[in-house]
Amino acid sequence: MTRKPDLDRDLRRGWTTGACATAATKAALSALWDGAFPREVQITLPKGETPVFALAHQASGPGWAEAGITKDAGDDPDVTHGALVIARVAASEGGVRFVAGDGVGHVTKAGLPIGVGEPAINPVPRAMMVAEVEALAAAHGLAPDVTITVSIPGGAELAAKTWNPRLGIKGGLSILGTTGVVRPFSCAAWIASIHRGIDVARAEGVAHVAGTTGATSEATVQRLYGLPDHAMLDMGDFVGGMVKYLRRHPVPRLTVGGGIGKMTKLAQGAVDLHSKRSQVDFAALADSFGAAEIAGCNTALEALERCGPPLAEHVATRALAQLRRLVGPETEVDTVVIDRAGQIMGRAS
Incomplete structure (x- = not known):
């Protein structure tokens, strides 16, 4: 059921899937390199805001770690409100690589900001995740060689309620956001x-x-x-x-x-x-x-x-x-x- 915001009060902003994926990436990479998950993680958005996210999921194994953030869309009736955005990190063969996990789509048609065949992770969220990887790598004296797999369990079903199939994004949702902030849509x-x-x-x-x-x-x-x-x-x-x-x-x-x-x-x-x-x-x-x-x-x-x-x-x-x-x-x-x-x-x- 679509949530109806109370128009008699100020509408509460939320966070994009891109912001959630960035926070999850930072938390997972901290666990991979430090050996322990943080209770919460702070990131910097493109306009300088520094929201803090609580972890809703964590797991690790030999050479990998993953963390999840529950998306809070604020008072926006967003189809992805409440979805769990998970980022798994592991070593790459060079640089930061992005992989579409369960519930994240791939681009199959031209005309989108991401090339055909690529995971549907838009340029600004990619840049946000790369910035956090590079900052953590510098702090640990390591090379920023990381593979980031972003997943949204149930994302394929949610994507059917969006324009993604018509736009040629197949298999799941897009990781979106240009500011990291969801403005309430009333x-x-x-x-x-x-x-x-x-x-x-x-x-x-x-x-x-x-x-x-x-x-x-x-x-x-x-x-x-x-x-x-x-x-x-x-x-x-x-x-x-x-x-x-x-x-x-x-x-x-x-x-x-x-x-x-x-x-x-x-x-x-x-x-x-x-x-x-x-x-x-x-x-x-x-x-x-x-x-x-x-x-x-x-x-x-x-x-x-x-x-x-x-x-x-x-x-x-x-x-x-x-x-x-x-x-x-x-x-x-x-x-x-x-x-x-x-x-x-x-x-x-």
């Missing part, structure tokens, strides 16, 4: 927070606000325009909730920025960009851009890899047209399409 509460952000910006006399789909696009747009923190609206997937409020409470200028997938959905008329409620129409994208070869793409990222920046410019332009229709004449609008590394691929104004 439509009403999130949209209300966007409205409050607009109210604050107007009260402060801010003439230029920005709505972005995630942490990477937010950082890029804020840096591009030199905007203050209170000009940044935590839009997420709710572009409709943002622009409808701006139509009634206008500001002089709005920038909307995001990755190619969500910006393509906006360009095609979607105002809720969540993967469960809108999808890219690749046949329509191929027709509007004039490139038949992208009609069969698996993801917008794959289409971008085939067509490059001209496709991003096309998406930015069509997204701009949608926003102009929605926002109204009192607000000047521009759009920015950003890749996963935070580089600008397309703009329209």
Whole structure:
């Protein structure tokens, strides 16, 4: 049963599967090299936060150790809330290697940030785990040559409730997260927070606000325009909730920025960009851009890899047209399409 957060109180954040896998890796490696498991483990997230995790599982044998963390998604109705994320560590033949254990999938289609055939462990969680391995190795005077096997018991069954099968991730879940933090997904509460952000910006006399789909696009747009923190609206997937409020409470200028997938959905008329409620129409994208070869793409990222920046410019332009229709004449609008590394691929104004 989906947990229903109490909207009369502040929603509690949680931790991503990537953060849990990182904590489990650190605990298991500490046991392997120190001979004993810690009771709890602290890690550093990409934005500098240092959460502490209690161990929910531990085991070891000759040349290996494993630890498990129970995922706490906070007040987010996340399908993986309560799942046990296990990391087993052992020596590798060189460097840090990743293996998909029980319940973690493999990538079988192009267009995802991890190559075909690889364990479905995304780049940021990989970087987090590598950083902890390297730090522990340096502290012990050892080489960071470690194989990390990440498992989520029951993950294959949970993955059937996600978009993973359609995206070509087979056999289980993905290890996800760009910040390590799960933001509570309550439509009403999130949209209300966007409205409050607009109210604050107007009260402060801010003439230029920005709505972005995630942490990477937010950082890029804020840096591009030199905007203050209170000009940044935590839009997420709710572009409709943002622009409808701006139509009634206008500001002089709005920038909307995001990755190619969500910006393509906006360009095609979607105002809720969540993967469960809108999808890219690749046949329509191929027709509007004039490139038949992208009609069969698996993801917008794959289409971008085939067509490059001209496709991003096309998406930015069509997204701009949608926003102009929605926002109204009192607000000047521009759009920015950003890749996963935070580089600008397309703009329209």
